[in-house]
Amino acid sequence: MQGGKLMKIDVAGGPATTLVSGSVGAYGGAWNQEGVILFVKDLHLFRVAAAGGTPSPVTELDKSREEVVHAAPAFLPDGRHFLYVVFNLSDLDYTACVGDLQSKDKKLLVQRLNSHVTYVDPGYLLFARDHVLMAQPFDAGKLQTMGDAVPVVEEVDTAGRSRYYSASPNGTLAYASGGAGTGLQITWYDRSGKVVGTVGKPVEIQTPRLSPNGKIVASDRVDTQTRRRDIWLTDLVRGGEQRLTFAGQNSFPVWSPDSLRVAYFHADQNGEKVLVKSADGTGQPEVLESPIKRPMDWTRDGRYLILATSLATPKTSSDLWALPLSGANPAGKPVPLRETEFAEWHGRVSPDGRWLAYDSDDTKRREVYVVGFSSLNGHWQVSVDGARDPVWSRDGRELYFVGLNGKMMAVEIEPGPQFEASVPKPLFDVRLGAAINFPSYDVSADGRFLIATRVEQTATVPMTVMLNWQAPLKK
Structure with a gap:
């Protein structure tokens, strides 16, 4: 996202191609295996083909819940359903939801977040709450949480929908601490x-x-x-x-x-x-x-x-x-x-x-x-x-x-x-x-x-890499 536009560029280099112009917000995006890109336009989520075309909305703000923005989309493994966060004026916090490319219905999953939400195999939602990275057991087939969220790491940087952590499919977790997200x-x-x-x-x-x-x-x-x-x-x-x-x-x-x-x-x-x-x-x-x-x-x-x-x-x-x-x-x-x-x-x-x-x-x-x-x-x-x-x-x-x-x-x-x-x-x-x-x-x-x-970081921010982070959760 740059200058209100959604753009793509080949990883090998070359000129950038504009996919969508006007009112595109820098609130995150997602790209599934079928070539569908999710992005934020006019404060809620839209889809567009990676090859280009006319964008169409996939979520709608629920004004009865005082929702003001949908952000940080992330696809689940099936490529059809996706996670995203909602900010509303009632709670003054973010709520994690799951959406569907085939309907505008949504399901609320987790409340009171301070970050985006990510799915990690074999079945966890990762998110931050009060600078603590939490893991919530989640059934991606039934689209429902299971049990209680448990802490994984403390003192993780958070700043609303911004991303200060990432988890790979092989069990490696990386996160920043002591720098951004300090207010x-x-x-x-x-x-x-x-x-x-x-x-x-x-x-x-x-x-x-x-x-x-x-x-x-x-x-x-x-x-x-x-x-x-x-x-x-x-x-x-x-x-x-x-x-x-x-x-x-x-x-x-x-x-x-x-x-x-x-x-x-x-x-x-x-x-x-x-x-x-x-x-x-x-x-x-x-x-x-x-x-x-x-x-x-x-x-x-x-x-x-x-x-x-x-x-x-x-x-x-x-x-x-x-x-x-x-x-x-x-x-x-x-x-x-x-x-x-x-x-x-x-x-x-x-x-x-x-x-x-x-x-x-x-x-x-x-x-x-x-x-x-x-x-x-x-x-x-x-x-x-x-x-x-x-x-x-x-x-x-x-x-x-x-x-x-x-x-x-x-x-x-x-x-x-x-x-x-x-x-x-x-x-x-x-x-x-x-x-x-x-x-x-x-x-x-x-x-x-x-x-x-x-607040921008003024010094080197520690980046921690954690191997096999799920092991303590299985005990």
Whole structure:
């Protein structure tokens, strides 16, 4: 995969041949003995013949389960069934599934993974969980797990769907440790993509959000031991940090326009809700909205909290809503902004309150659109080749988004009552560390980009080769 294209090249050398163009994601692939290639396009799995041809989907995102991406396919020995991982917003983790080339049905196999999943003869699934490589007995004929997963190796590098281990048919296992997969570093980039600073230490987070006054970064951090996610605040002026939440699972932080409060999504055994809490940590969190919605933005005038429904319905999928506020309290019921059969997400209102930017899959791939906010008039597509996650510049004169080809893009916006946008232009290549559907970056008033990026290794990473790794499992 390169530049949004699926390509192949002869191992003996020669020019590369393009098999599929446009919206191909670098989320892994598989090639079976019959010449069928599996790859990720528009965030789910497609197939195409190795000789070329028209690609066709083999999986579909189950929006009722809040699935946002299917990735890392791997064929089972029969060449018909295949393993892959699913990331969903409900669990904030990966689930291993098995699919079928002859139908779009899937079967869930193993939950709470931190890696891809691989089948190894005579019958094991290999995957990582909390940096421990696990072996799960598996019947490839019946497509079902058998018994409990057992640990094989500790301290294995993991980074979501990335591959830091491999097992051969002859019983040899190789894995990396002590290098990659050590978290995400909140990093400052200039407009050319040059690193100009970092914030805090590498941790497992999804969303960095810069306060309107530019002094504090809110992020959702995972405790690698308990797997609980909490909101943390990092002071860019004093350099300290504090934990804001202490119970349940917390994510999607959004700042109030005065930088004094943080709204966020909270889930526990009693259900899901949107809460708001003072940024200084005092007082108890207050409930803003109870149905299944995630906060996306807080308008500059403080009058509306923009929400997205994540539990999609069969008719309208994921939708965008505006919750009227009076101070930090609800002043009415949520009002639908975009309620269609497509999945609208990442709603962000322009600083002047005129426009609502969001991404949607109404062309069968994600693109960025703009509509009038107050009147919901107009409908302009501002991206071209697939994109997600729009963010306005602080002065509203530019709109940024991430292309599905992995480039940070920018369009210039003409001020005034009529919406006018320039042709998108690429700024720099970016590898977002956050999962799909999480707001993954922010932009400061001086035009710097705040992005959570995967930590790169800075030294030689140990690679361990283990012979006959299955022997202890047979005792």
